[in-house]
Amino acid sequence: MAASGCRNVKLSKGQKKLLRKQAKAQHILLKQDGIATVSVPTKHLVVANGGLGNGVSREQLNEVLQKFGTVETLLMLPHKPHAFVTYSAIQEATEAYNNLNGQNLNSGENTKLITLYLNFVEDVVSEDVSHSSLPPGxxxxxxxxxxxxxxxxxxxxxxxxxxxxxxxxxxxxxxxxxxxxxxxxxxxxxxxxxxxxxxxxxxxxxxxxxxxxxxxxxxxxxxxxxxxxxxxxxxxxxxxxxxxxxxxxxxxxxxxxxxxxxxxxxxxxxxxxxxxxxxxxxxxxxxxxxxxxxxxxxxxxxxxxxxxxxxxxxxxxxxxxxxxxxxxxxxxxxxRVRTRLCDCAYPEVCDSQSTWECKDTPALVPSSDGDASKLEHKYVHDVYDEIAGHFSSTRHTPWPKVTEFLKALPAGAFVADVGCGNGKYLGVNKNLFVVGCDHSKSLAHICRERNFEVFICDGLLMPMRSGVCDACISIAVVHHFSTEARRLTAIKEIVRLLRPGGKGLIYVWAMEQERDNIKSKYLTERKRTTKTQEKYTTMPIVNEDQDVNQVDLAHFNQLKDNSKDKMNEKDSAKLPVHMNRTSFESQDLLVPWHLKAGVKMDSVSSLPPRGTKDITVFHRYYHVFSAGELENLCHSIPNMRIIKSYYDQGNWCVIIEKY
CATH class of the missing domain: 2.60.120.1520 (Jelly Rolls)
Structure with a gap:
């Protein structure tokens, strides 16, 4: 294949195709794995398509490589689609390079055709993936x-x-x-x-x-x-x-x-x-x-x-x-089936302890507006400031029906995204003028880093003139308000911002996570991490194929009090801690957010570290809406009508219009 020392060597169509394929393999190796090839012959070769991740065994590859000389080392990394080979002499490596490039490998157990592409490398340097000890216990x-x-x-x-x-x-x-x-x-x-x-x-x-x-x-x-x-x-x-x-x-x-x-x-x-x-x-x-x-x-x-x-x-x-x-x-x-609550040394991942034996004072269902404000400050505002970076890394794909709403608005419309989070909807329609607002200064900072227009405020009292917006959206926000009066006030603020004829879109979590015998993505979809998310995400606590169940509140309190008749009124007002990826058992609850402790976040931490050295567990307050509840709130607001209400993947949603 080499043409050094010759001029105007005419290559056949097959040779040209092989060179293109070889160049493509070089590009992929460099881009995906940082492997730089060299143009001069060496004893070392990288074999593209010849790795364990490609379904090629050591025996298969070694059989063809040994035909051209003595193989000193053959390095095949776990799940990688390439391998490294070192011959005892440069001439042997060159023979393999000239004869195996573009050749099909005997597929053996594989049903797909495997074509090998070889390139010289300066040296074989493997990543350190070794771990010599089993998990403790x-x-x-x-x-x-x-x-x-x-x-x-x-x-x-x-x-x-x-x-x-x-x-x-x-x-x-x-x-x-x-x-x-x-x-x-x-x-x-x-x-x-x-x-x-x-x-x-x-x-x-x-x-x-x-x-x-x-x-x-x-x-x-x-x-x-x-x-x-x-x-x-x-x-x-x-x-x-x-x-x-x-x-x-x-x-x-x-x-x-x-x-x-x-x-x-x-x-x-x-x-x-x-x-x-x-x-x-x-x-x-x-x-x-x-x-x-x-x-x-x-x-x-x-x-x-x-x-x-x-x-x-x-x-x-x-x-x-x-x-x-x-x-x-x-x-x-x-x-062995357990007959008592688990008291293991890992409360951060224990469904018995993380649900009921929180180190903080147990959260109670608020009985006054002051209590509600304190609860939201601790279990909503502070939490989102803490987890902003991790939360943002998991929120990058706009929901289709929200996108559809925004793209249907006329060009030049002024839109407010109330509770904008990391701003994933602020740039959906470039023909709109969209401003975002959020209570979390850390999330607002992320929006500003993305060059979005955003300000910090409370959703119960928006610092904007009445009737200034052509449209408003509030996606997964209203369910964080802990009393019906505060949820109603939040929706009234959205209506106040709209001009007559202006439209609003509101999404809240639904109590019903299964509809028409179809489970929502919340119940069925497993977390898929990107490389960015990987450093934050912790493993869900599951048994077999589902997340852990929630312990019965009454049964727990009976055990804890060591008496079947000692259930007082204060205990019954405790907010249960929900177990992720399971059906909701209560409308008012705390939903855990897991991430590794000690990870540098995108936001400045304002709370002392909690949890253990490995995992930090945060709890967010939610009021999950039952069927018809969101519509009933909206119907109680004058000068507004519901254009459409619908269910979208575990959320109750309304499109409203001010008149």
Missing amino acids: LLVVEDFISAEYEKRLLIFADGSPYATVENAQRSLKHRRVKHYGYEFRYDNNNVDKDKPLPGGLPEICDDILEQFIKKGYVKFKPDQLTINQYEPGQGIPPHIDTHSAFEDGIFCLSLGAETVMDFKHPNGLSVAVMLPRRSLLVMTGESRYLWSHGITPRKFDVVTASEMQKTRTITDDISNLTLNKRGARTSFTFR
Whole structure:
């Protein structure tokens, strides 16, 4: 392919196409991974399309590379679509460069065609992705049972009538599950402790339970068993088993095939752990309560090539990685149902403690305007000033129907965005003159950095002349006011700003997060982080495939008072703390916002740090609106009519007009 030393060398169409493809590969490597190629031959090559992330195994690639010389090192990084190879001599690397460039790789297990593109690099410098230790409290015991015992358990599992939970949770993707002792309920992520299943745990598991006790793995005998069967390509989303449901100590026996389980700490640290066939995974302490665990749905796992290293964490030795095809795997997971509230050392992620045992004075439903103002200051204004940077990083896509409203306005219209947040609607329609306002000085600062017109004010008293606006929008704001009178005042202020004929659009959170048998995105959509968001986001506390459930308030207070008849009026006025991604159980509640402590935010912190060194939990007040409630408020305001009311992905919405 090289044309050095020659003039006017005419290239064929095929050669020109290869050069274009090669140049494109160079550009992608530099742009996405910062890998700079060189034009002069070296012993080192980067092989585009020849990585583990592209479905290429070490054995496949090594087979073709060794045809051109002695391969000193072959570096394949986890989930990267390229690899690095170092030959013993420059001539050998040049031979590989000239002969393999543009050649198709024998696909093996892959169904797609893989074309290799090689380029010289100055040296091979790998990123440090190693982590040599397991999460604290995690133990993998190899060969916990014999091959004969495994066979008996698999026959039992295959012959046992499974409960297909697709109807309860679609994201399980037809994964088969069976419960013994107690049924795990996916609608509330807990067990019904008053309704044990008949028969208890199956007798075939008695030997396993005896080994648990003999080896000292348990302080108690498990009384709940979940059998899962995974076909190749199936997995389970990252989750933490609900604290309030089960005691410390979760034991998972892997049968039929090995797999890789991913563990993640809230600070972002990830550890991939190989679970060999017939091995026992023991999760206690920090690994049980704080780290999430899950199995990524895929047909191949990245593993260490040496059989002797299968129980090590996968990234212990990144110079020796390959692909391993998954087989059908059955897991027996044993737990002990909890009979009391969890009092673990991780209250920031504990559904028992984060819901009811807040360090601050419990928030109460306000009984006066003064109390309401104090509550909103603490659980709305201060919180948004604290989380402004993180909040802004998760709010960048305008909602379609809000965009539709703004784009339908005539050119030159003067519009106010009341409670504009980070200003994501201020630039939707360039033909409008839009000003934003927000109570949060930190969010207003973010808007100013984006060159938007914005000012700081209280939504109950806007510093603008009456009738000055052609249109107003208030998106996800009114639900932060904690009494009906204050919510009505906020809407009256919007109407006051409008000129006769002016229109307003108001969105509030809906109590009803499921409508016409369709769940809102709030209930169904998992968080997808961008690189910007990744440094802020913490792992949701979930069990299996949903977020944690909310503990019953009355039941908790009975336990806390140690008496069934000591429920006083003050306790009943406490605001419950909602568990994210679950249905609302109360109209007035506190909604948690999780982020890592110690992260440099876009705004200046005005509150002392709270939470632990790893996670900070903030609570925001919400009044979620029931069907018809928003319309009723609007109907009580004179000189205004409702043009349209509708439901939009978990929000009640109205378009109003002043007359």
